[in-house]
Amino acid sequence: MTRAHTDTHRTAPPTHNGALGAYGETLAARHLVERGMVLLDRNWRCRDGEIDLLLRDGDVLVACEVKTRTTFACGTPHEAVDVAKVAKLRLVAEQWVRDQAVSPRDIRVDLVAVLRPLRGASVVEHVAGVG
Template sequence: MTTAQARRAIGAYGEDVAVRHLTGLGMVLLERNWRCADGEVDVLLRDGATLVVCEVKTRTSLVAGTPHEAITDAKLARLRRLGERWVLERGIRPDGIRVDLVAVMRPRRGAAVVEHVRGLC
């Protein structure tokens, strides 16, 4: 397996964990890995009448930094714009759009540790 394939596999694992966690909280999965010319959203969900644009960051170690450190102001602004574009393309009108982060730490042994940060913007 190449490094790129390993990264994709770890990312897919983290997204699966995140979706299970979020739907377990009662959110409704709308779409995964939505892409357009401006970027990609990992997971889109509905939390009541609110659209949740969710960024999932998965790490196996902290060598590259924490998942939280990967979320810059520019990334947040792009995620918000992508959520607005998704809404326009789907023709829906949520009460609001929220950007969340799900940080998944996958240790070499044991279960993944999941942290859900709501409302980054």
């Protein structure tokens, strides 16, 4: 897996939630790259769905779901990534592998939870291998 990062264009309208999500994805990508992962793609879509971030961690492809919240009033980011969501992310990652003609040793699904409080610094939590 040696494919370089190709940034795709976001198609979401410039809403508060869209801006918050883009902020969280940027923060998550920076966090993971600083820890040694290689960013391969962002917001990759196919007919089966979308993956926020695709990264390489050694010879493992990481399909990363990013959930950004300002509060936990509507639940934690962890609650939003259930078994069905993990299965869908894995399916989309397998399609990305076919489209890019790469051969990772394995595919892992990760979650990055970003809490952006109204005051203070954002908190980033990376959970490797959810589901």
